[in-house]
Amino acid sequence: MTGTLDAHVVVDHAGLDVRLTLRPGEVLAVMGPSGAGKTTLLDAVAGLTRLDGGHVDIGGDRLADASRHTPPSRRAIGLLGQDPLLFPHMTAVGNIAFAARSAGSSRADALALAEEWMPRIGLPDLGGRRPDQLSGGQRQRVALARALAARPRLLLLDEPFSSLDVLAAAQLREVVRDQLHGTTTIVVSHTVADAHALADRLLILEHGRISQEGELREVLAAPGTPFAQAVAASQ
Known part of the structure; x- marks a missing residue:
């Protein structure tokens, strides 16, 4: 919206x-x-x-x-800067799902939405990785998906x-x-x-x-x- x-x-x-x-x-x-x-x-x-x-x-x-x-x-309002500020203890999918949950989605729907985002940002097989296992560009892609998943x-x-x-x-x-x-x-x-x-x-x-x-x-x-x-x- x-x-x-x-x-x-x-x-x-x-x-x-x-x-x-x-x-x-x-x-x-x-x-x-x-x-x-x-x-x-x-x-x-x-x-x-x-x-x-x-x-x-x-x-x-x-x-x-x-x-x-x-x-x-x-x-x-979504804000994305130079530092993606991902939660280090969460996977890529977990970070995105957290944003969807914060916007009101159920746990199951948030997880499904996060899984859908991974191929959209060009990282279809990296959803289970934590931020320290991703490159800088990959972390920014996840941060973008997290920002947009919150609608x-x-x-x-x-x-x-x-x-x-x-x-x-x-x-x-x-x-x-x-x-x-x-x-x-x-x-x-x-x-x-x-x-x-x-x-x-x-x-x-x-x-x-x-x-x-x-x-x-x-x-x-x-x-x-x-x-x-x-x-x-x-x-």
């Missing part, structure tokens, strides 16, 4: 003041220099950082504003490919693209390859503010700041 995101994220200590609107199923790429506030933006939407002003609404539900803070566990209304990807080698990153991009299936998504990245592979729109964030936003091709064709020009030149 995905939904419209309507957010105005104000976090004073980070100097962040950003307005976001995403249609159901839309994928937005966020790029910007180091320290621009990209991770803080995701953390505020996810509920890991409190708002000093503005609001976060998903599907018309008010999750946060200056006086209200819905805990992350009750926001139905999030919004998926947040915080540079999930940056710790992988070039081949593993390219393969995981394909898996992500194939498995989003209309899930409303924000992907923070430092590479235009991620935006090209996944996003409908591109937002450039600089010094805690939006410096440019629009359809991906339009922004890259007419970059409005030196940073945006560097991004366009890196294609």
